[in-house]
Amino acid sequence: MSGLWAKLMARKKIIKAFRSADLHLTYKMSDGNERLILPKIRNVTITDASTSITFTLPNGLDPKLLKKNFYVFEQYFGQNVELDGEVKRFTLTVNKGSLPKELNYNYVKLEPELEGLEMPIVCGKDCAGKWMIYDAITEPNCLISGEPGAGKSTQLRSILATLIQHKTPDQLHIYLGDLKMSEFFLFKDVEHVKSVCVYPEDMARMLAHIHRELKRRGELLNKHRVTHITKLPKAEPFILLAIDEIVMIMDDKQMKKQIVQITSLGRALGIYCILSLQRPSHDILDTKIRGLLTVRMGFRTTDASNSKIIGTPGSERISKTTPGRFLVKRDELTELQAPYLTEEDAEELLDKYKSDSWTDMFTKEVAKCSQSDSEVLTEEDVFYDATK
Known part of the structure; x- marks a missing residue:
């Protein structure tokens, strides 16, 4: 898988996770339709050891929802994931390795x-x-x-x-x-x-x-x-x-x-x-x-x-x-x-x-x-x- 394609797939997967976890703001349009304001993906970095996705929350979205719904990231990316950040800017790291058995x-x-x-x-x-x-x-x-x-x-x-x-x-x-x-x-x-x-x-x-x-x-x-x-x-x-x-x-x-x-x-x-x-x-x-x-x-x-x-x-x-x-x-x-x-x-x-x-x-x-x-x-x- 090429680097560009891998980044696009990572972006697609985390957007699905945002939607599944209801990590968005909802605004009603003048025509009666609803518009979802999702977290903005700032950067995707892929190395031999991990994939890191940095994103920012829209103003008004409670950052506590990330920890509350962390299981959704595990469902999409597996259990070898970590989430770092506070208030607005966060980085989700998906580790390709696994815990040693001993x-x-x-x-x-x-x-x-x-x-x-x-x-x-x-x-x-x-x-x-x-x-x-x-x-x-x-x-x-x-x-x-x-x-x-x-x-x-x-x-x-x-x-x-x-x-x-x-x-x-x-x-x-x-x-x-x-x-x-x-x-x-x-x-x-x-x-x-x-x-x-x-x-x-x-x-x-x-x-x-x-x-x-x-x-x-x-x-x-x-x-x-x-x-x-x-x-x-x-x-x-x-x-x-x-x-x-x-x-x-x-x-x-x-x-x-x-x-x-x-x-x-x-x-x-x-x-x-x-x-x-x-x-x-x-x-x-x-x-x-x-x-x-x-x-x-x-x-x-x-x-x-x-x-x-x-x-x-x-x-x-x-x-x-x-x-x-x-x-x-x-x-x-x-x-x-x-x-x-x-x-x-x-x-x-x-x-x-x-x-x-x-x-x-x-x-x-x-x-x-x-x-x-x-x-x-x-x-x-x-x-x-x-x-x-």
Whole structure:
């Protein structure tokens, strides 16, 4: 197919999509007939990897209709489509490639993609072969959910392994909750990791410690009259709290309250959270918590109800034959393939970060937390208002 003919066919197809999705304005003519004002196609670019169609909406057409009717573009062009733009000008990209069935984790190849990111959270590759990696500095809290075998565990493993290789033990402190006793044992003895809690009483001490750290760091911001820990005269390490199967502690009102406060106040204080679970429910993930977990990764779920609770509708349709396939919800919903990191490979790459003198901060011998640990923090406790 010649380049000119391919462009004409792309134009014809997107005009059909506009009509099917009712993406137009309608004006009545003086003769009683109706005239449709469709989006104006500005440019069509075709490469070996993709076809991009840039168009502008007529004044008065709600741009929200594009996202609402995005499925129409998928029906006409297939599922490997992306839509970028805002208000008036948009580009629809039709990728000719497809998601890889498996994506092996390789930090050497991944490292150049991390440049300029303080706390890179590796998601995966899209159908165009591009990595999606975001910075926890700006998107501090993440929820990961999916059935056993869907890829949730290896996703957690690759995220943590990447951060450990990217940051020094002085720059990053990691606190892990593993009440199933099956996910985070690989990270014991790693210098960055301060604790791997497997019992609820240890988890309570760990959360109380991070809760105290919230207050201490908030007081530092107040004292120095700054809005983020990166602006303090003396550097503070970033803190990552990762808890697998969060459902096992959400019945504890005190721990639930502390998790809500950590996720709601931690951003400016350099404290970030990754929470994961297999089967979400409204009882476990109420609207308050879900509203704070702005990034959602939905691996294969049991049904549509679970996927909607996570915030990744459609993840129930992911095939069992494609482990590591998931939907990520940030500004929009995107299908990705997660990097695959085996236990054996993770153990090998983590070995050089381990210390023979490593001890867990929250063993059972640690004294019980004082009553002051359970006090409730407010934004006034944490942030300084320079206008006062």
